[in-house]
Amino acid sequence: MGNLFAARVGNILTALLGKVLTVGVGKVLDIYIFYIWPKSRPKRWPGLLRQTARMAAENIAIRNSKTGRPSLGLSLLHLTTVCLVLGLGFAVYHIPPQILLLATAFMTACLGLLLRIEWREMEKGILESINRAMPAILIMLSVGILIGSWIACGTIPMVIYYGLKVISPKYFLVTACFVCTIASLATGTSWGTIGTLGVAFMGIASGLGVPPGQAAGAIVAGAYFGDKMSPFSDVANLAPVAAGSNLFDHIKHMVWSATPAWLIGMLVYFLLGLKFEGKALESETLTVMTQTLKSNFKFHVFLLIPILIVFFFALTKKPSIPSLLISSIVAGVLAVVFQNLSLNDVAMCMNTGYQARTGVPAVDQLVSRGGLTSMLNVMLIAFAAFCFGGVMQRTGLLSVILDRVLKFAGKVWSLVLTTIGLSMTTALITGNPYLAMLLPGELLAPVYRQKGLAAKNLSRIVEESGAVLMPLIPWSMGGVFCAGVFAVPTLSYLPWAIMNYASVIILAVFGFTKITMAPRIREDETQIGS
Numbered sequence: 395m396g397n398l399f400a401a402r403v404g405n406i407l408t409a410l411l412g413k414v415l416t417v418g419v420g421k422v423l424d425i426y427i428f429y430i431w432p433k434s435r436p437k438r439w440p441g442l443l444r445q446t447a448r449m450a451a452e453n454i455a456i457r458n459s460k461t462g463r464p465s466l467g468l469s470l471l472h473l474t475t476v477c478l479v480l481g482l483g484f485a486v487y488h489i490p491p492q493i494l495l496l497a498t499a500f501m502t503a504c505l506g507l508l509l510r511i512e513w514r515e516m517e518k519g520i521l522e523s524i525n526r527a528m529p530a531i532l533i534m535l536s537v538g539i540l541i542g543s544w545i546a547c548g549t550i551p552m553v554i555y556y557g558l559k560v561i562s563p564k565y566f567l568v569t570a571c572f573v574c575t576i577a578s579l580a581t582g583t584s585w586g587t588i589g590t591l592g593v594a595f596m597g598i599a600s601g602l603g604v605p606p607g608q609a610a611g612a613i614v615a616g617a618y619f620g621d622k623m624s625p626f627s628d629v630a631n632l633a634p635v636a637a638g639s640n641l642f643d644h645i646k647h648m649v650w651s652a653t654p655a656w657l658i659g660m661l662v663y664f665l666l667g668l669k670f671e672g673k674a675l676e677s678e679t680l681t682v683m684t685q686t687l688k689s690n691f692k693f694h695v696f697l698l699i700p701i702l703i704v705f706f707f708a709l710t711k712k713p714s715i716p717s718l719l720i721s722s723i724v725a726g727v728l729a730v731v732f733q734n735l736s737l738n739d740v741a742m743c744m745n746t747g748y749q750a751r752t753g754v755p756a757v758d759q760l761v762s763r764g765g766l767t768s769m770l771n772v773m774l775i776a777f778a779a780f781c782f783g784g785v786m787q788r789t790g791l792l793s794v795i796l797d798r799v800l801k802f803a804g805k806v807w808s809l810v811l812t813t814i815g816l817s818m819t820t821a822l823i824t825g826n827p828y829l830a831m832l833l834p835g836e837l838l839a840p841v842y843r844q845k846g847l848a849a850k851n852l853s854r855i856v857e858e859s860g861a862v863l864m865p866l867i868p869w870s871m872g873g874v875f876c877a878g879v880f881a882v883p884t885l886s887y888l889p890w891a892i893m894n895y896a897s898v899i900i901l902a903v904f905g906f907t908k909i910t911m912a913p914r915i916r917e918d919e920t921q922i923g924s
Contacts, residue, residue, distance in 0.1 A: 464509055469794040472505060476782075480833075481823035485869060491826050492771075495778035499785050506789035519788030523780040523836070529920035530635040531776060534628075534769050536718040537641075538747075540700075541582060541626045541764030543725035545748040546740055548691040548733055549700050551761055553580040555687045558591075558680055566602055567612045567663035570595045574616030575656070582626025583763060584617040584865075584872075589879055590756045592617065594679040596880055604667075610880040611890020612663050614865050619656045619893050622862055623648060625704070626764075628772045629827055629861045635776050636835025637842075637853035640920045642708045644857075647850040650910040651858060651900045652893070659892035679756065686754045692732045700725040711922045775828050783836035796841055809845060810905025813838055813852065814898060817860035825870035830860030848912040849919040858897045866894055 476498045483489040483497075499520075506516050544550045557576035561569045574595070577587040592613040599609035621627045623645055634644040700721040707717030726740040735743075747765030750758040786792040803809035813834060821830035835856045842852045864872030868884040877884045904910050 463790045464794055466794050466798060468505075469791045472502065472791055473795065476501070477820070477823050480820075480826075480829060484829070485823075485825050491824075491829055492775045492778040495775070495782050495829075495832075499778070499782040502782060502785040502789060502791065505791070506785060509789060511789055516785045516788045520781050520784035523784030523787070524777060526638060527635045527776060527780055530631070530638075530640065531773055533641050533714050533718070534631040534635065534773060534776075535766055536715050536722075537582075537626055537631055538764060538766045538769035539744045540704075540718050540722045540725070541768070542743040542745070542747045542766075543722040543729065543740065543764075544700055545761050545764055546733065546735060546743040547697060547700065547725040547729035548693060549697045549725060549728075550580045551687050551691045552693045552697050554760065555684055555691075555693065558684050561680065565664060565667045566599065566604060567608060567667045568660055570599075570609065571612040571616035571660060571663055574613050575620040577760070578617045578620025578627075579624045580620075580626075581760065581763065582621065582624040582628070582630070584614075584621035584627075585875060586760055586763065587617040587620070588613060588876060590683075590760045593879060594683070594756070598680075606880065606882045607886035608663075608666060608890045610876070610882045610887035611892070612659070613880075614876055614887060614891040615656070615659050615893040618862055618865065618891075619652060622857055623652065628769065629831070629857060631769075632772055632776060632828060633831050633835070633853040633857040633861070634850075634920075636779070636832045636839075636856060637849045638835075638839050638919055639849035639853045640714060640922055642714060642922050643848075643850045643919075644853045646708075647848075647854050647910070647912065648858065651854065651904065652897050655893045655896035655900055658896050662890075662892055682754055683757055683760075686752050686757045690750070690752050690757075694732055697728060697732065699728070708922065714922055772828070776832065779829075779832035779836060786837075792837060796837070799838070799841060803841065803845075806845070806847070806908050806911055807905040809838075809841065809847075810855065810911075811902065813855045814859040814902060814905075817856045818863065818898075821860050821863055821870065822867060825864070825867060825873075827861035827864045827871065830864070831856040834860065843914065846914050848914045851911055855901055858901060862894050862897065866891060 479498055479501070480491075480494050483494045484491060503513070503516055507513070541550075554577050557573045557580075561573060574587050574591055577591055578584050581587065592610075595613055596606065596609055599606065622630055624630055625641055625645060630645060631641060633639075634641050637644075703721040703724060704717055706712075707714070707720075722744060726737075726744070729735045729740050729743070730737065743765065745766050747763050747768050748761060750762045752758055783792070799812060803812045816834040816838070817830055820833050821827070824830065835852060838852060839849065842849060864870045865876045866884065866888050867873045868877070873884045876882075876887070880887065
């Protein structure tokens with residue numbers, strides 16, 4: 395009885411507040427316009443101003459009196475509050491992003507109860523949101539198993555070893571960018587590459603007289619390009635989850651924008667590096683790393699088989715999860731045959747990741763990763779983000795904002811610019827790559843579906859204009875890490891991390907010209923070939 399009485403009182407207060415804001419403000423302005431406004435003004439002005447005032451009052455009311463949905467003002471106020479909570483919570487208080495996302499989901503649910511939406515309805519929205527993302531999350535977990543098995547069998551260490559062998563003193567910036575690309579592509583970690591190979595390259599740059607800003611920019615561009623194009627990267631796996639696409643279509647679609655940006659950077663590095671021609675290249679760190687890799691892993695051409703399996707399934711558009719699991723099993727067999735590991739050791743690598751004990755910290759840091767459990771933190775962040783997105787959708791707060799976005803984003807170019815702007819704004823506010831992809835992806839996925847555009851367009855944009863820009867933001871996770879590792883200010887290497895910002899410019903051009911903006915061809919875009 396008490397709950398029923400409280401609910402009725404809440405409904406009455408909500409209705410009264412909405413009525414006061416909607417009608418009251420309009421009436422106050424009516425009195426001002428008709429009795430205080432000079433009589434000599436044209437009659438059309440009072441009516442126009444009164445109409446404008448009522449529209450403004452409607453927007454700041456709790457509910458729109460005509461549609462019954464939350465007002466635009468309330469929706470924008472709530473979204474602004476969410477951004478402040480995420481930005482301050484992560485940047486100032488360093489609260490984990492999954493906790494912040496759950497907190498904003500709770501705030502949204504409380505507002506939903508005020509809007510007289512039942513909890514069961516909001517819970518249904520959460521479950522539907524998570525259910526749509528489950529195929530991509532399963533791929534993410536399979537990738538964790540794959541990384542552990544590929545390192546255990548020696549496939550990834552072999553790729554890194556031969557990548558280090560191509561370093562040329564004549565074209566230092568080009569080779570530094572290229573080797574960091576290969577290492578990140580093989581390991582799926584830009585930070586791991588920067589913290590190991592990047593430090594070694596900075597020492598070489600000092601000996602050759604290469605400006606530290608140029609060297610750091612080339613390393614950052616190579617590491618982040620390899621990271622975002624790697625199927626082992628948490629960022630590359632999370633973007634399709636946010637947008638509702640699939641991993642392999644997402645990576646292939648990024649080739650059109652990221653590769654030209656990377657090649658532009660390589661051309662600039664080539665021209666800059668000509669003046670360092672003829673200088674000697676000596677690096678004890680790189681020599682130790684190559685010797686350590688060679689002595690701790692046995693290399694053989696058969697170790698390329700796991701890579702070929704994944705490529706074959708991707709090219710023939712076969713399901714992703716079976717290809718990843720088959721490749722992992724083959725890699726496990728190769729680990730037993732070539733690296734003399736037991737089946738129990740291989741299983742542990744697939745579960746908790748490979749743990750290197752070479753005695754060389756740089757090598758141990760680079761190849762100690764992977765495993766099913768390595769993806770759990772990213773998965774929790776994704777679940778928390780979809781809890782927030784599901785509640786936003788069921789309360790109607792999201793649809794009100796998206797309706798206005800659709801009015802502005804009537805054309806493909808305006809939708810692309812809106813997505814870029816929202817991703818960059820989230821990145822600047824939160825400094826977190828996951829939030830910079832998840833929030834815009836979850837908010838704008840329905841708009842892309844309504845416009846008939848493939849989800850891989852959205853996943854490409856949110857990754858390149860959100861996560862990839864992180865090392866260029868001084869207060870972000872990536873910016874603080876890179877500046878600390880290199881001992882170079884963010885603004886010093888920013889102009890030379892060409893790939894990171896050139897790809898965003900290319901995306902904007904694609905939006906205006908509609909080049910590579912793929913149409914939606916199937917309902918379930920989590921399957922390869924969508």
